[in-house]
Amino acid sequence: MLEQILAITRNTFFESIRQPIVLVLTVAATLLLVIANLTSTFTMSDDQKMLVDVGLATIFLFGALFAAFIATNVLTREIENRTVLTVVSKPVPRPLFIIGKYLGVAAAMVIASLYMAFVFMLVEHHGVMQRALSPFHYPVIVFGLSAGLIAVVVALWCNYFYGKVFGSTLLCVATPLAGLAYFLSLLFQHDFTPADLSQAFDANLWKAITALVIANLVLTAMAIAISTRLNQIMTVVITIGAFLFGLLSDWLFAGLITRPIEQRWMARAELAGKVEVVPVQTTIHYVRGESITSVANVKQATEPLTSFAEGLEYYAWKVGDLAHELTPNFQVLWLSDAVTQEHIIPGSYVVRVAIYGVLLAAAALCLAVILFQRREVG
Numbered sequence: 487m488l489e490q491i492l493a494i495t496r497n498t499f500f501e502s503i504r505q506p507i508v509l510v511l512t513v514a515a516t517l518l519l520v521i522a523n524l525t526s527t528f529t530m531s532d533d534q535k536m537l538v539d540v541g542l543a544t545i546f547l548f549g550a551l552f553a554a555f556i557a558t559n560v561l562t563r564e565i566e567n568r569t570v571l572t573v574v575s576k577p578v579p580r581p582l583f584i585i586g587k588y589l590g591v592a593a594a595m596v597i598a599s600l601y602m603a604f605v606f607m608l609v610e611h612h613g614v615m616q617r618a619l620s621p622f623h624y625p626v627i628v629f630g631l632s633a634g635l636i637a638v639v640v641a642l643w644c645n646y647f648y649g650k651v652f653g654s655t656l657l658c659v660a661t662p663l664a665g666l667a668y669f670l671s672l673l674f675q676h677d678f679t680p681a682d683l684s685q686a687f688d689a690n691l692w693k694a695i696t697a698l699v700i701a702n703l704v705l706t707a708m709a710i711a712i713s714t715r716l717n718q719i720m721t722v723v724i725t726i727g728a729f730l731f732g733l734l735s736d737w738l739f740a741g742l743i744t745r746p747i748e749q750r751w752m753a754r755a756e757l758a759g760k761v762e763v764v765p766v767q768t769t770i771h772y773v774r775g776e777s778i779t780s781v782a783n784v785k786q787a788t789e790p791l792t793s794f795a796e797g798l799e800y801y802a803w804k805v806g807d808l809a810h811e812l813t814p815n816f817q818v819l820w821l822s823d824a825v826t827q828e829h830i831i832p833g834s835y836v837v838r839v840a841i842y843g844v845l846l847a848a849a850a851l852c853l854a855v856i857l858f859q860r861r862e863v864g
Contacts, residue, residue, distance in 0.1 A: 490578055491586045498560050498590025500654070503597070507555045509653030512598065515548040519605050526614045533614040535826040541606040542694060542822045545599065549702030552598050554725035557591050557709035558718040581855045588710050588851055595706050597661055599699045603692075604664035605630075610691065611671055625674040629667035637663050690773055693831040694821035700843035701819040705729055707850035708814075714858040732816035739813065743806030751794040755787040762788055771830040814846050 502508070519541055526537040608630045612623040637660035644650035672686040708728050713721040731738075755761050764786050769779045792800055819839055824831050 487582060490582055491589070494578075494583060494586025495589040495593065498587050499593045501560055502556045502591050502594035503654040503657055504651045505556060505559055506653060507559070508552070508594070508598065508657065511548055511551055511555070512601065512653075512657055515544060515602050516605055518544050519602065519609050523609050523612065523614060534610075537610060537614050538691070538826055539822050541610060542698060542820075542825070545602045545606060545695065546698050546701065546820070548602060549595065549599055549698065550705050550726060550729040552595055553591075553702055553705040553709045554722040556594055557706055557725075558713045558721040560591060561587055561710060562713040562716075562718045562721060580858055584710065584714075584851060584854050584858055588707060588847075588854075591706050591710065592703055595702055596699065597657060599695075599702055601657060601661040601664055603695045603699075604661065604668050606695075607668050607688075607691070608664070608671060610688070611668070611686070621676045623671070623676040625671040625676070625678060626667075629670045630664070633663035633667040634660065690828075690831050691825055693833070693836050694825050696836055697819040697821050697839055700840055701732075701816050704814060704816075704843050704846045704850065707847040707854070711850045711854035711857060714854050714861055728814070729816065732814045733820065735810060735813040735815045736817050739806045739810035744803055744810065747795075747799055747803045747806075748791055750799070751791040752785065752787060754794040754796075755789070755791065756785070758794075760788045761785050773828045773830055818842065 522537055522540040522544065526533045526540060608626050612626040613620075615622075637656055640659045641650075641652050641656035644655045645652040672683050673681060675681045705725060705728065709721060709725045712724050716724065752761070762785070763783045765781050766784045767779060767781050769777060771777050787794075792803070795803070821831055
């Protein structure tokens with residue numbers, strides 16, 4: 487069984503990174519990340535924060551596009567061309583086939599996300615040139631351009647002499663080279679004088695990127711599930727829709743349904759004199775080493791808020807709350823605000839969202855297995 491999964495995973499991985507759309511999205515993401523350094527200079531406040539926002543958004547958006555296009559090509563196309571029969575007609579259970587496909591696409595997704603992350607970290611380490619007199623970070627420029635040039639030369643060489651696919655070779659070579667360029671740039675200041683690696687490395691930003699990669703892996707599982715029944719265009723549309731819907735789930739359900747109802751219940755509790763004021767202490771730790779502790783007086787009902795429901799309010803609140811709980815919430819994986827406000831992202835939080843992402847991906851894969859189990863592929 488393990489050998490079957492590994493074989494399907496390996497074949498799916500190479501099939502995924504060989505797709506022309508991967509090269510197109512990789513080049514587009516690279517250009518947008520580099521250009522973000524220039525466009526971020528037009529803000530009226532902190533340009534570096536704008537650069538971080540744009541960079542993380544680019545990784546998130548292009549990760550969703552990678553998930554949608556790659557997953558649909560490796561599964562929908564096989565179903566439509568009926569090449570999947572060569573696998574499922576053999577003693578390969580369909581659940582193993584789905585799991586192997588997901589692992590292969592996920593591996594390609596991780597490599598693409600790592601590449602975009604290294605490019606973004608190089609751009610972020612260079613920093614936005616807010617003034618004409620701001621110095622260039624020459625190590626970033628030299629190491630970054632050298633990595634890109636070497637990757638292109640190696641990809642062209644392998645394509646011409648060995649017949650390797652240019653796009654997949656470029657991505658596989660450029661990713662470790664970009665990582666090496668980023669590491670080397672951390673060792674030097676803008677004029678190649680030695681720098682303190684512990685000060686230059688931004689662990690907080692890497693935690694935010696890790697959360698985005700987890701979100702993209704969840705989207706990959708969703709795309710696999712959708713592509714078991716729908717064609718490529720519909721799979722791409724629904725995957726991107728799920729991406730946007732997941733970002734707006736807090737506003738759609740909590741902001742528009744449950745929270746207004748709870749506010750009405752709280753107002754009724756105040757009129758009934760069944761509200762008490764409770765002090766709530768909040769401590770925020772900043773990356774610069776400071777901590778701020780604040781105490782706010784919060785009103786709480788002495789009885790369950792649902793006891794103040796009237797008419798059909800409870801059922802509306804219950805539907806909204808259930809929809810909020812069941813909808814994948816990508817907002818908890820978007821940590822750009824914490825990074826730009828210089829709040830320390832606890833490692834325990836990253837672990838919790840990783841568990842949340844694993845559960846979401848597992849649920850999507852279970853749905854994919856159920857849908858594919860009865861899918862006619864002959």
